[in-house]
Each structure stands twice: as C-alpha cells, then as structure tokens.
Amino acid sequence: MLANGSGQQSESDHYKKIYGLLHFEPGTLNVTTYVDWEKRPDNRDRTTFATFIGLKKKNFHGGLEGFVQWRNHTAQVRGLSLFGAGQFSEKIKVFVRSDFFDPDDKSDDDGEYCFLGGLDIEPVKDIHIMPNVIATNFQAPDVDIEMIPRLTLYVKF
DSSP: OEEOSOTTSOOOSSOOEEEEEEEEOOTTEEEEEEEEEEOOGGGOOEEEEEEEEEEEOSSEEEEEEEEEEEETTTEEEEEEEEEEEEEOSSSEEEEEEEEEEESOTTOSSOOEEEEEEEEEEEEETTEEEEEEEEEEEESSTTOOOEEEEEEEEEEOO
C-alpha cells in the first residue's frame, strides 16, 4: 500500500509511506509480519519491522509480538510483548501480559518493563468483572516501580 503517512489527519507534506503485511493462519497458529518505510522531511526517514506469532486453543490463547523502528538509520526504537489468557474454571479466566519498550537504543536508562495480570470473572453471561494490576519498572535511576491496581467492568450487549 502507498499512502501519505499522515494517518487520519490531512496530508501536510508531499512525502509518502509504503506499507506491506503478510498474514498466515496455519491451523491454530497465527503469524503476521509487517514492514513500512516512510520518507520524512529533513532526512528523518523511518523504517519499521514488526512480527506477531499467536496461538489459539480451546482454553488458551496467547502470543508474542515484537517491533523495531530505525529512524534515519541511526537510532532504534524497540518493543516486545508477551501475553496470554487461560480458562481457569467455567466462569474465571486468568490473563497476563509483559511488555518491554526501549525508545532509544543509544540510551541505557530510558527503557520500560510493564506487567499486567488479572482475572476475568463472568458471573452471568456477557458481564465481566476484571480485577487486575499494572506494574511498570523504569530503567531510569531513582525512579520507583509504579503499581496501579484496577477494576474493569465489561458488559457486552
């Protein structure tokens, strides 16, 4: 695909972005590979590569996704995510997710590690109560771990 690279905004320059995506679903496996190249003003071109591998079974689904973005062939932005959910009982699922994000490979103290975990309780059909917690650990010195307990209510109608 060839596009203006502005997303949902109106085009603000004459530069373009080229996208490509391949998707395969052999059996219970799901594999997607993505690449793009974006011409930007002042020689700030970007190239992004991402891959997703997922597995979907009757009582479990999960996946691994990673990306790297080269900015003007000098700096890299990187990320990795591992996640899964499993049926614990008829009305309870357990879900977890762990992320790593590094906004600049030239800096040793700007990365973030994030963990999300919780339960998905469905007391009646289509009503989900999900107690969960998000914990974020920053590589930066003198920054405490951030922990946020949450309660999510999801109603499907």
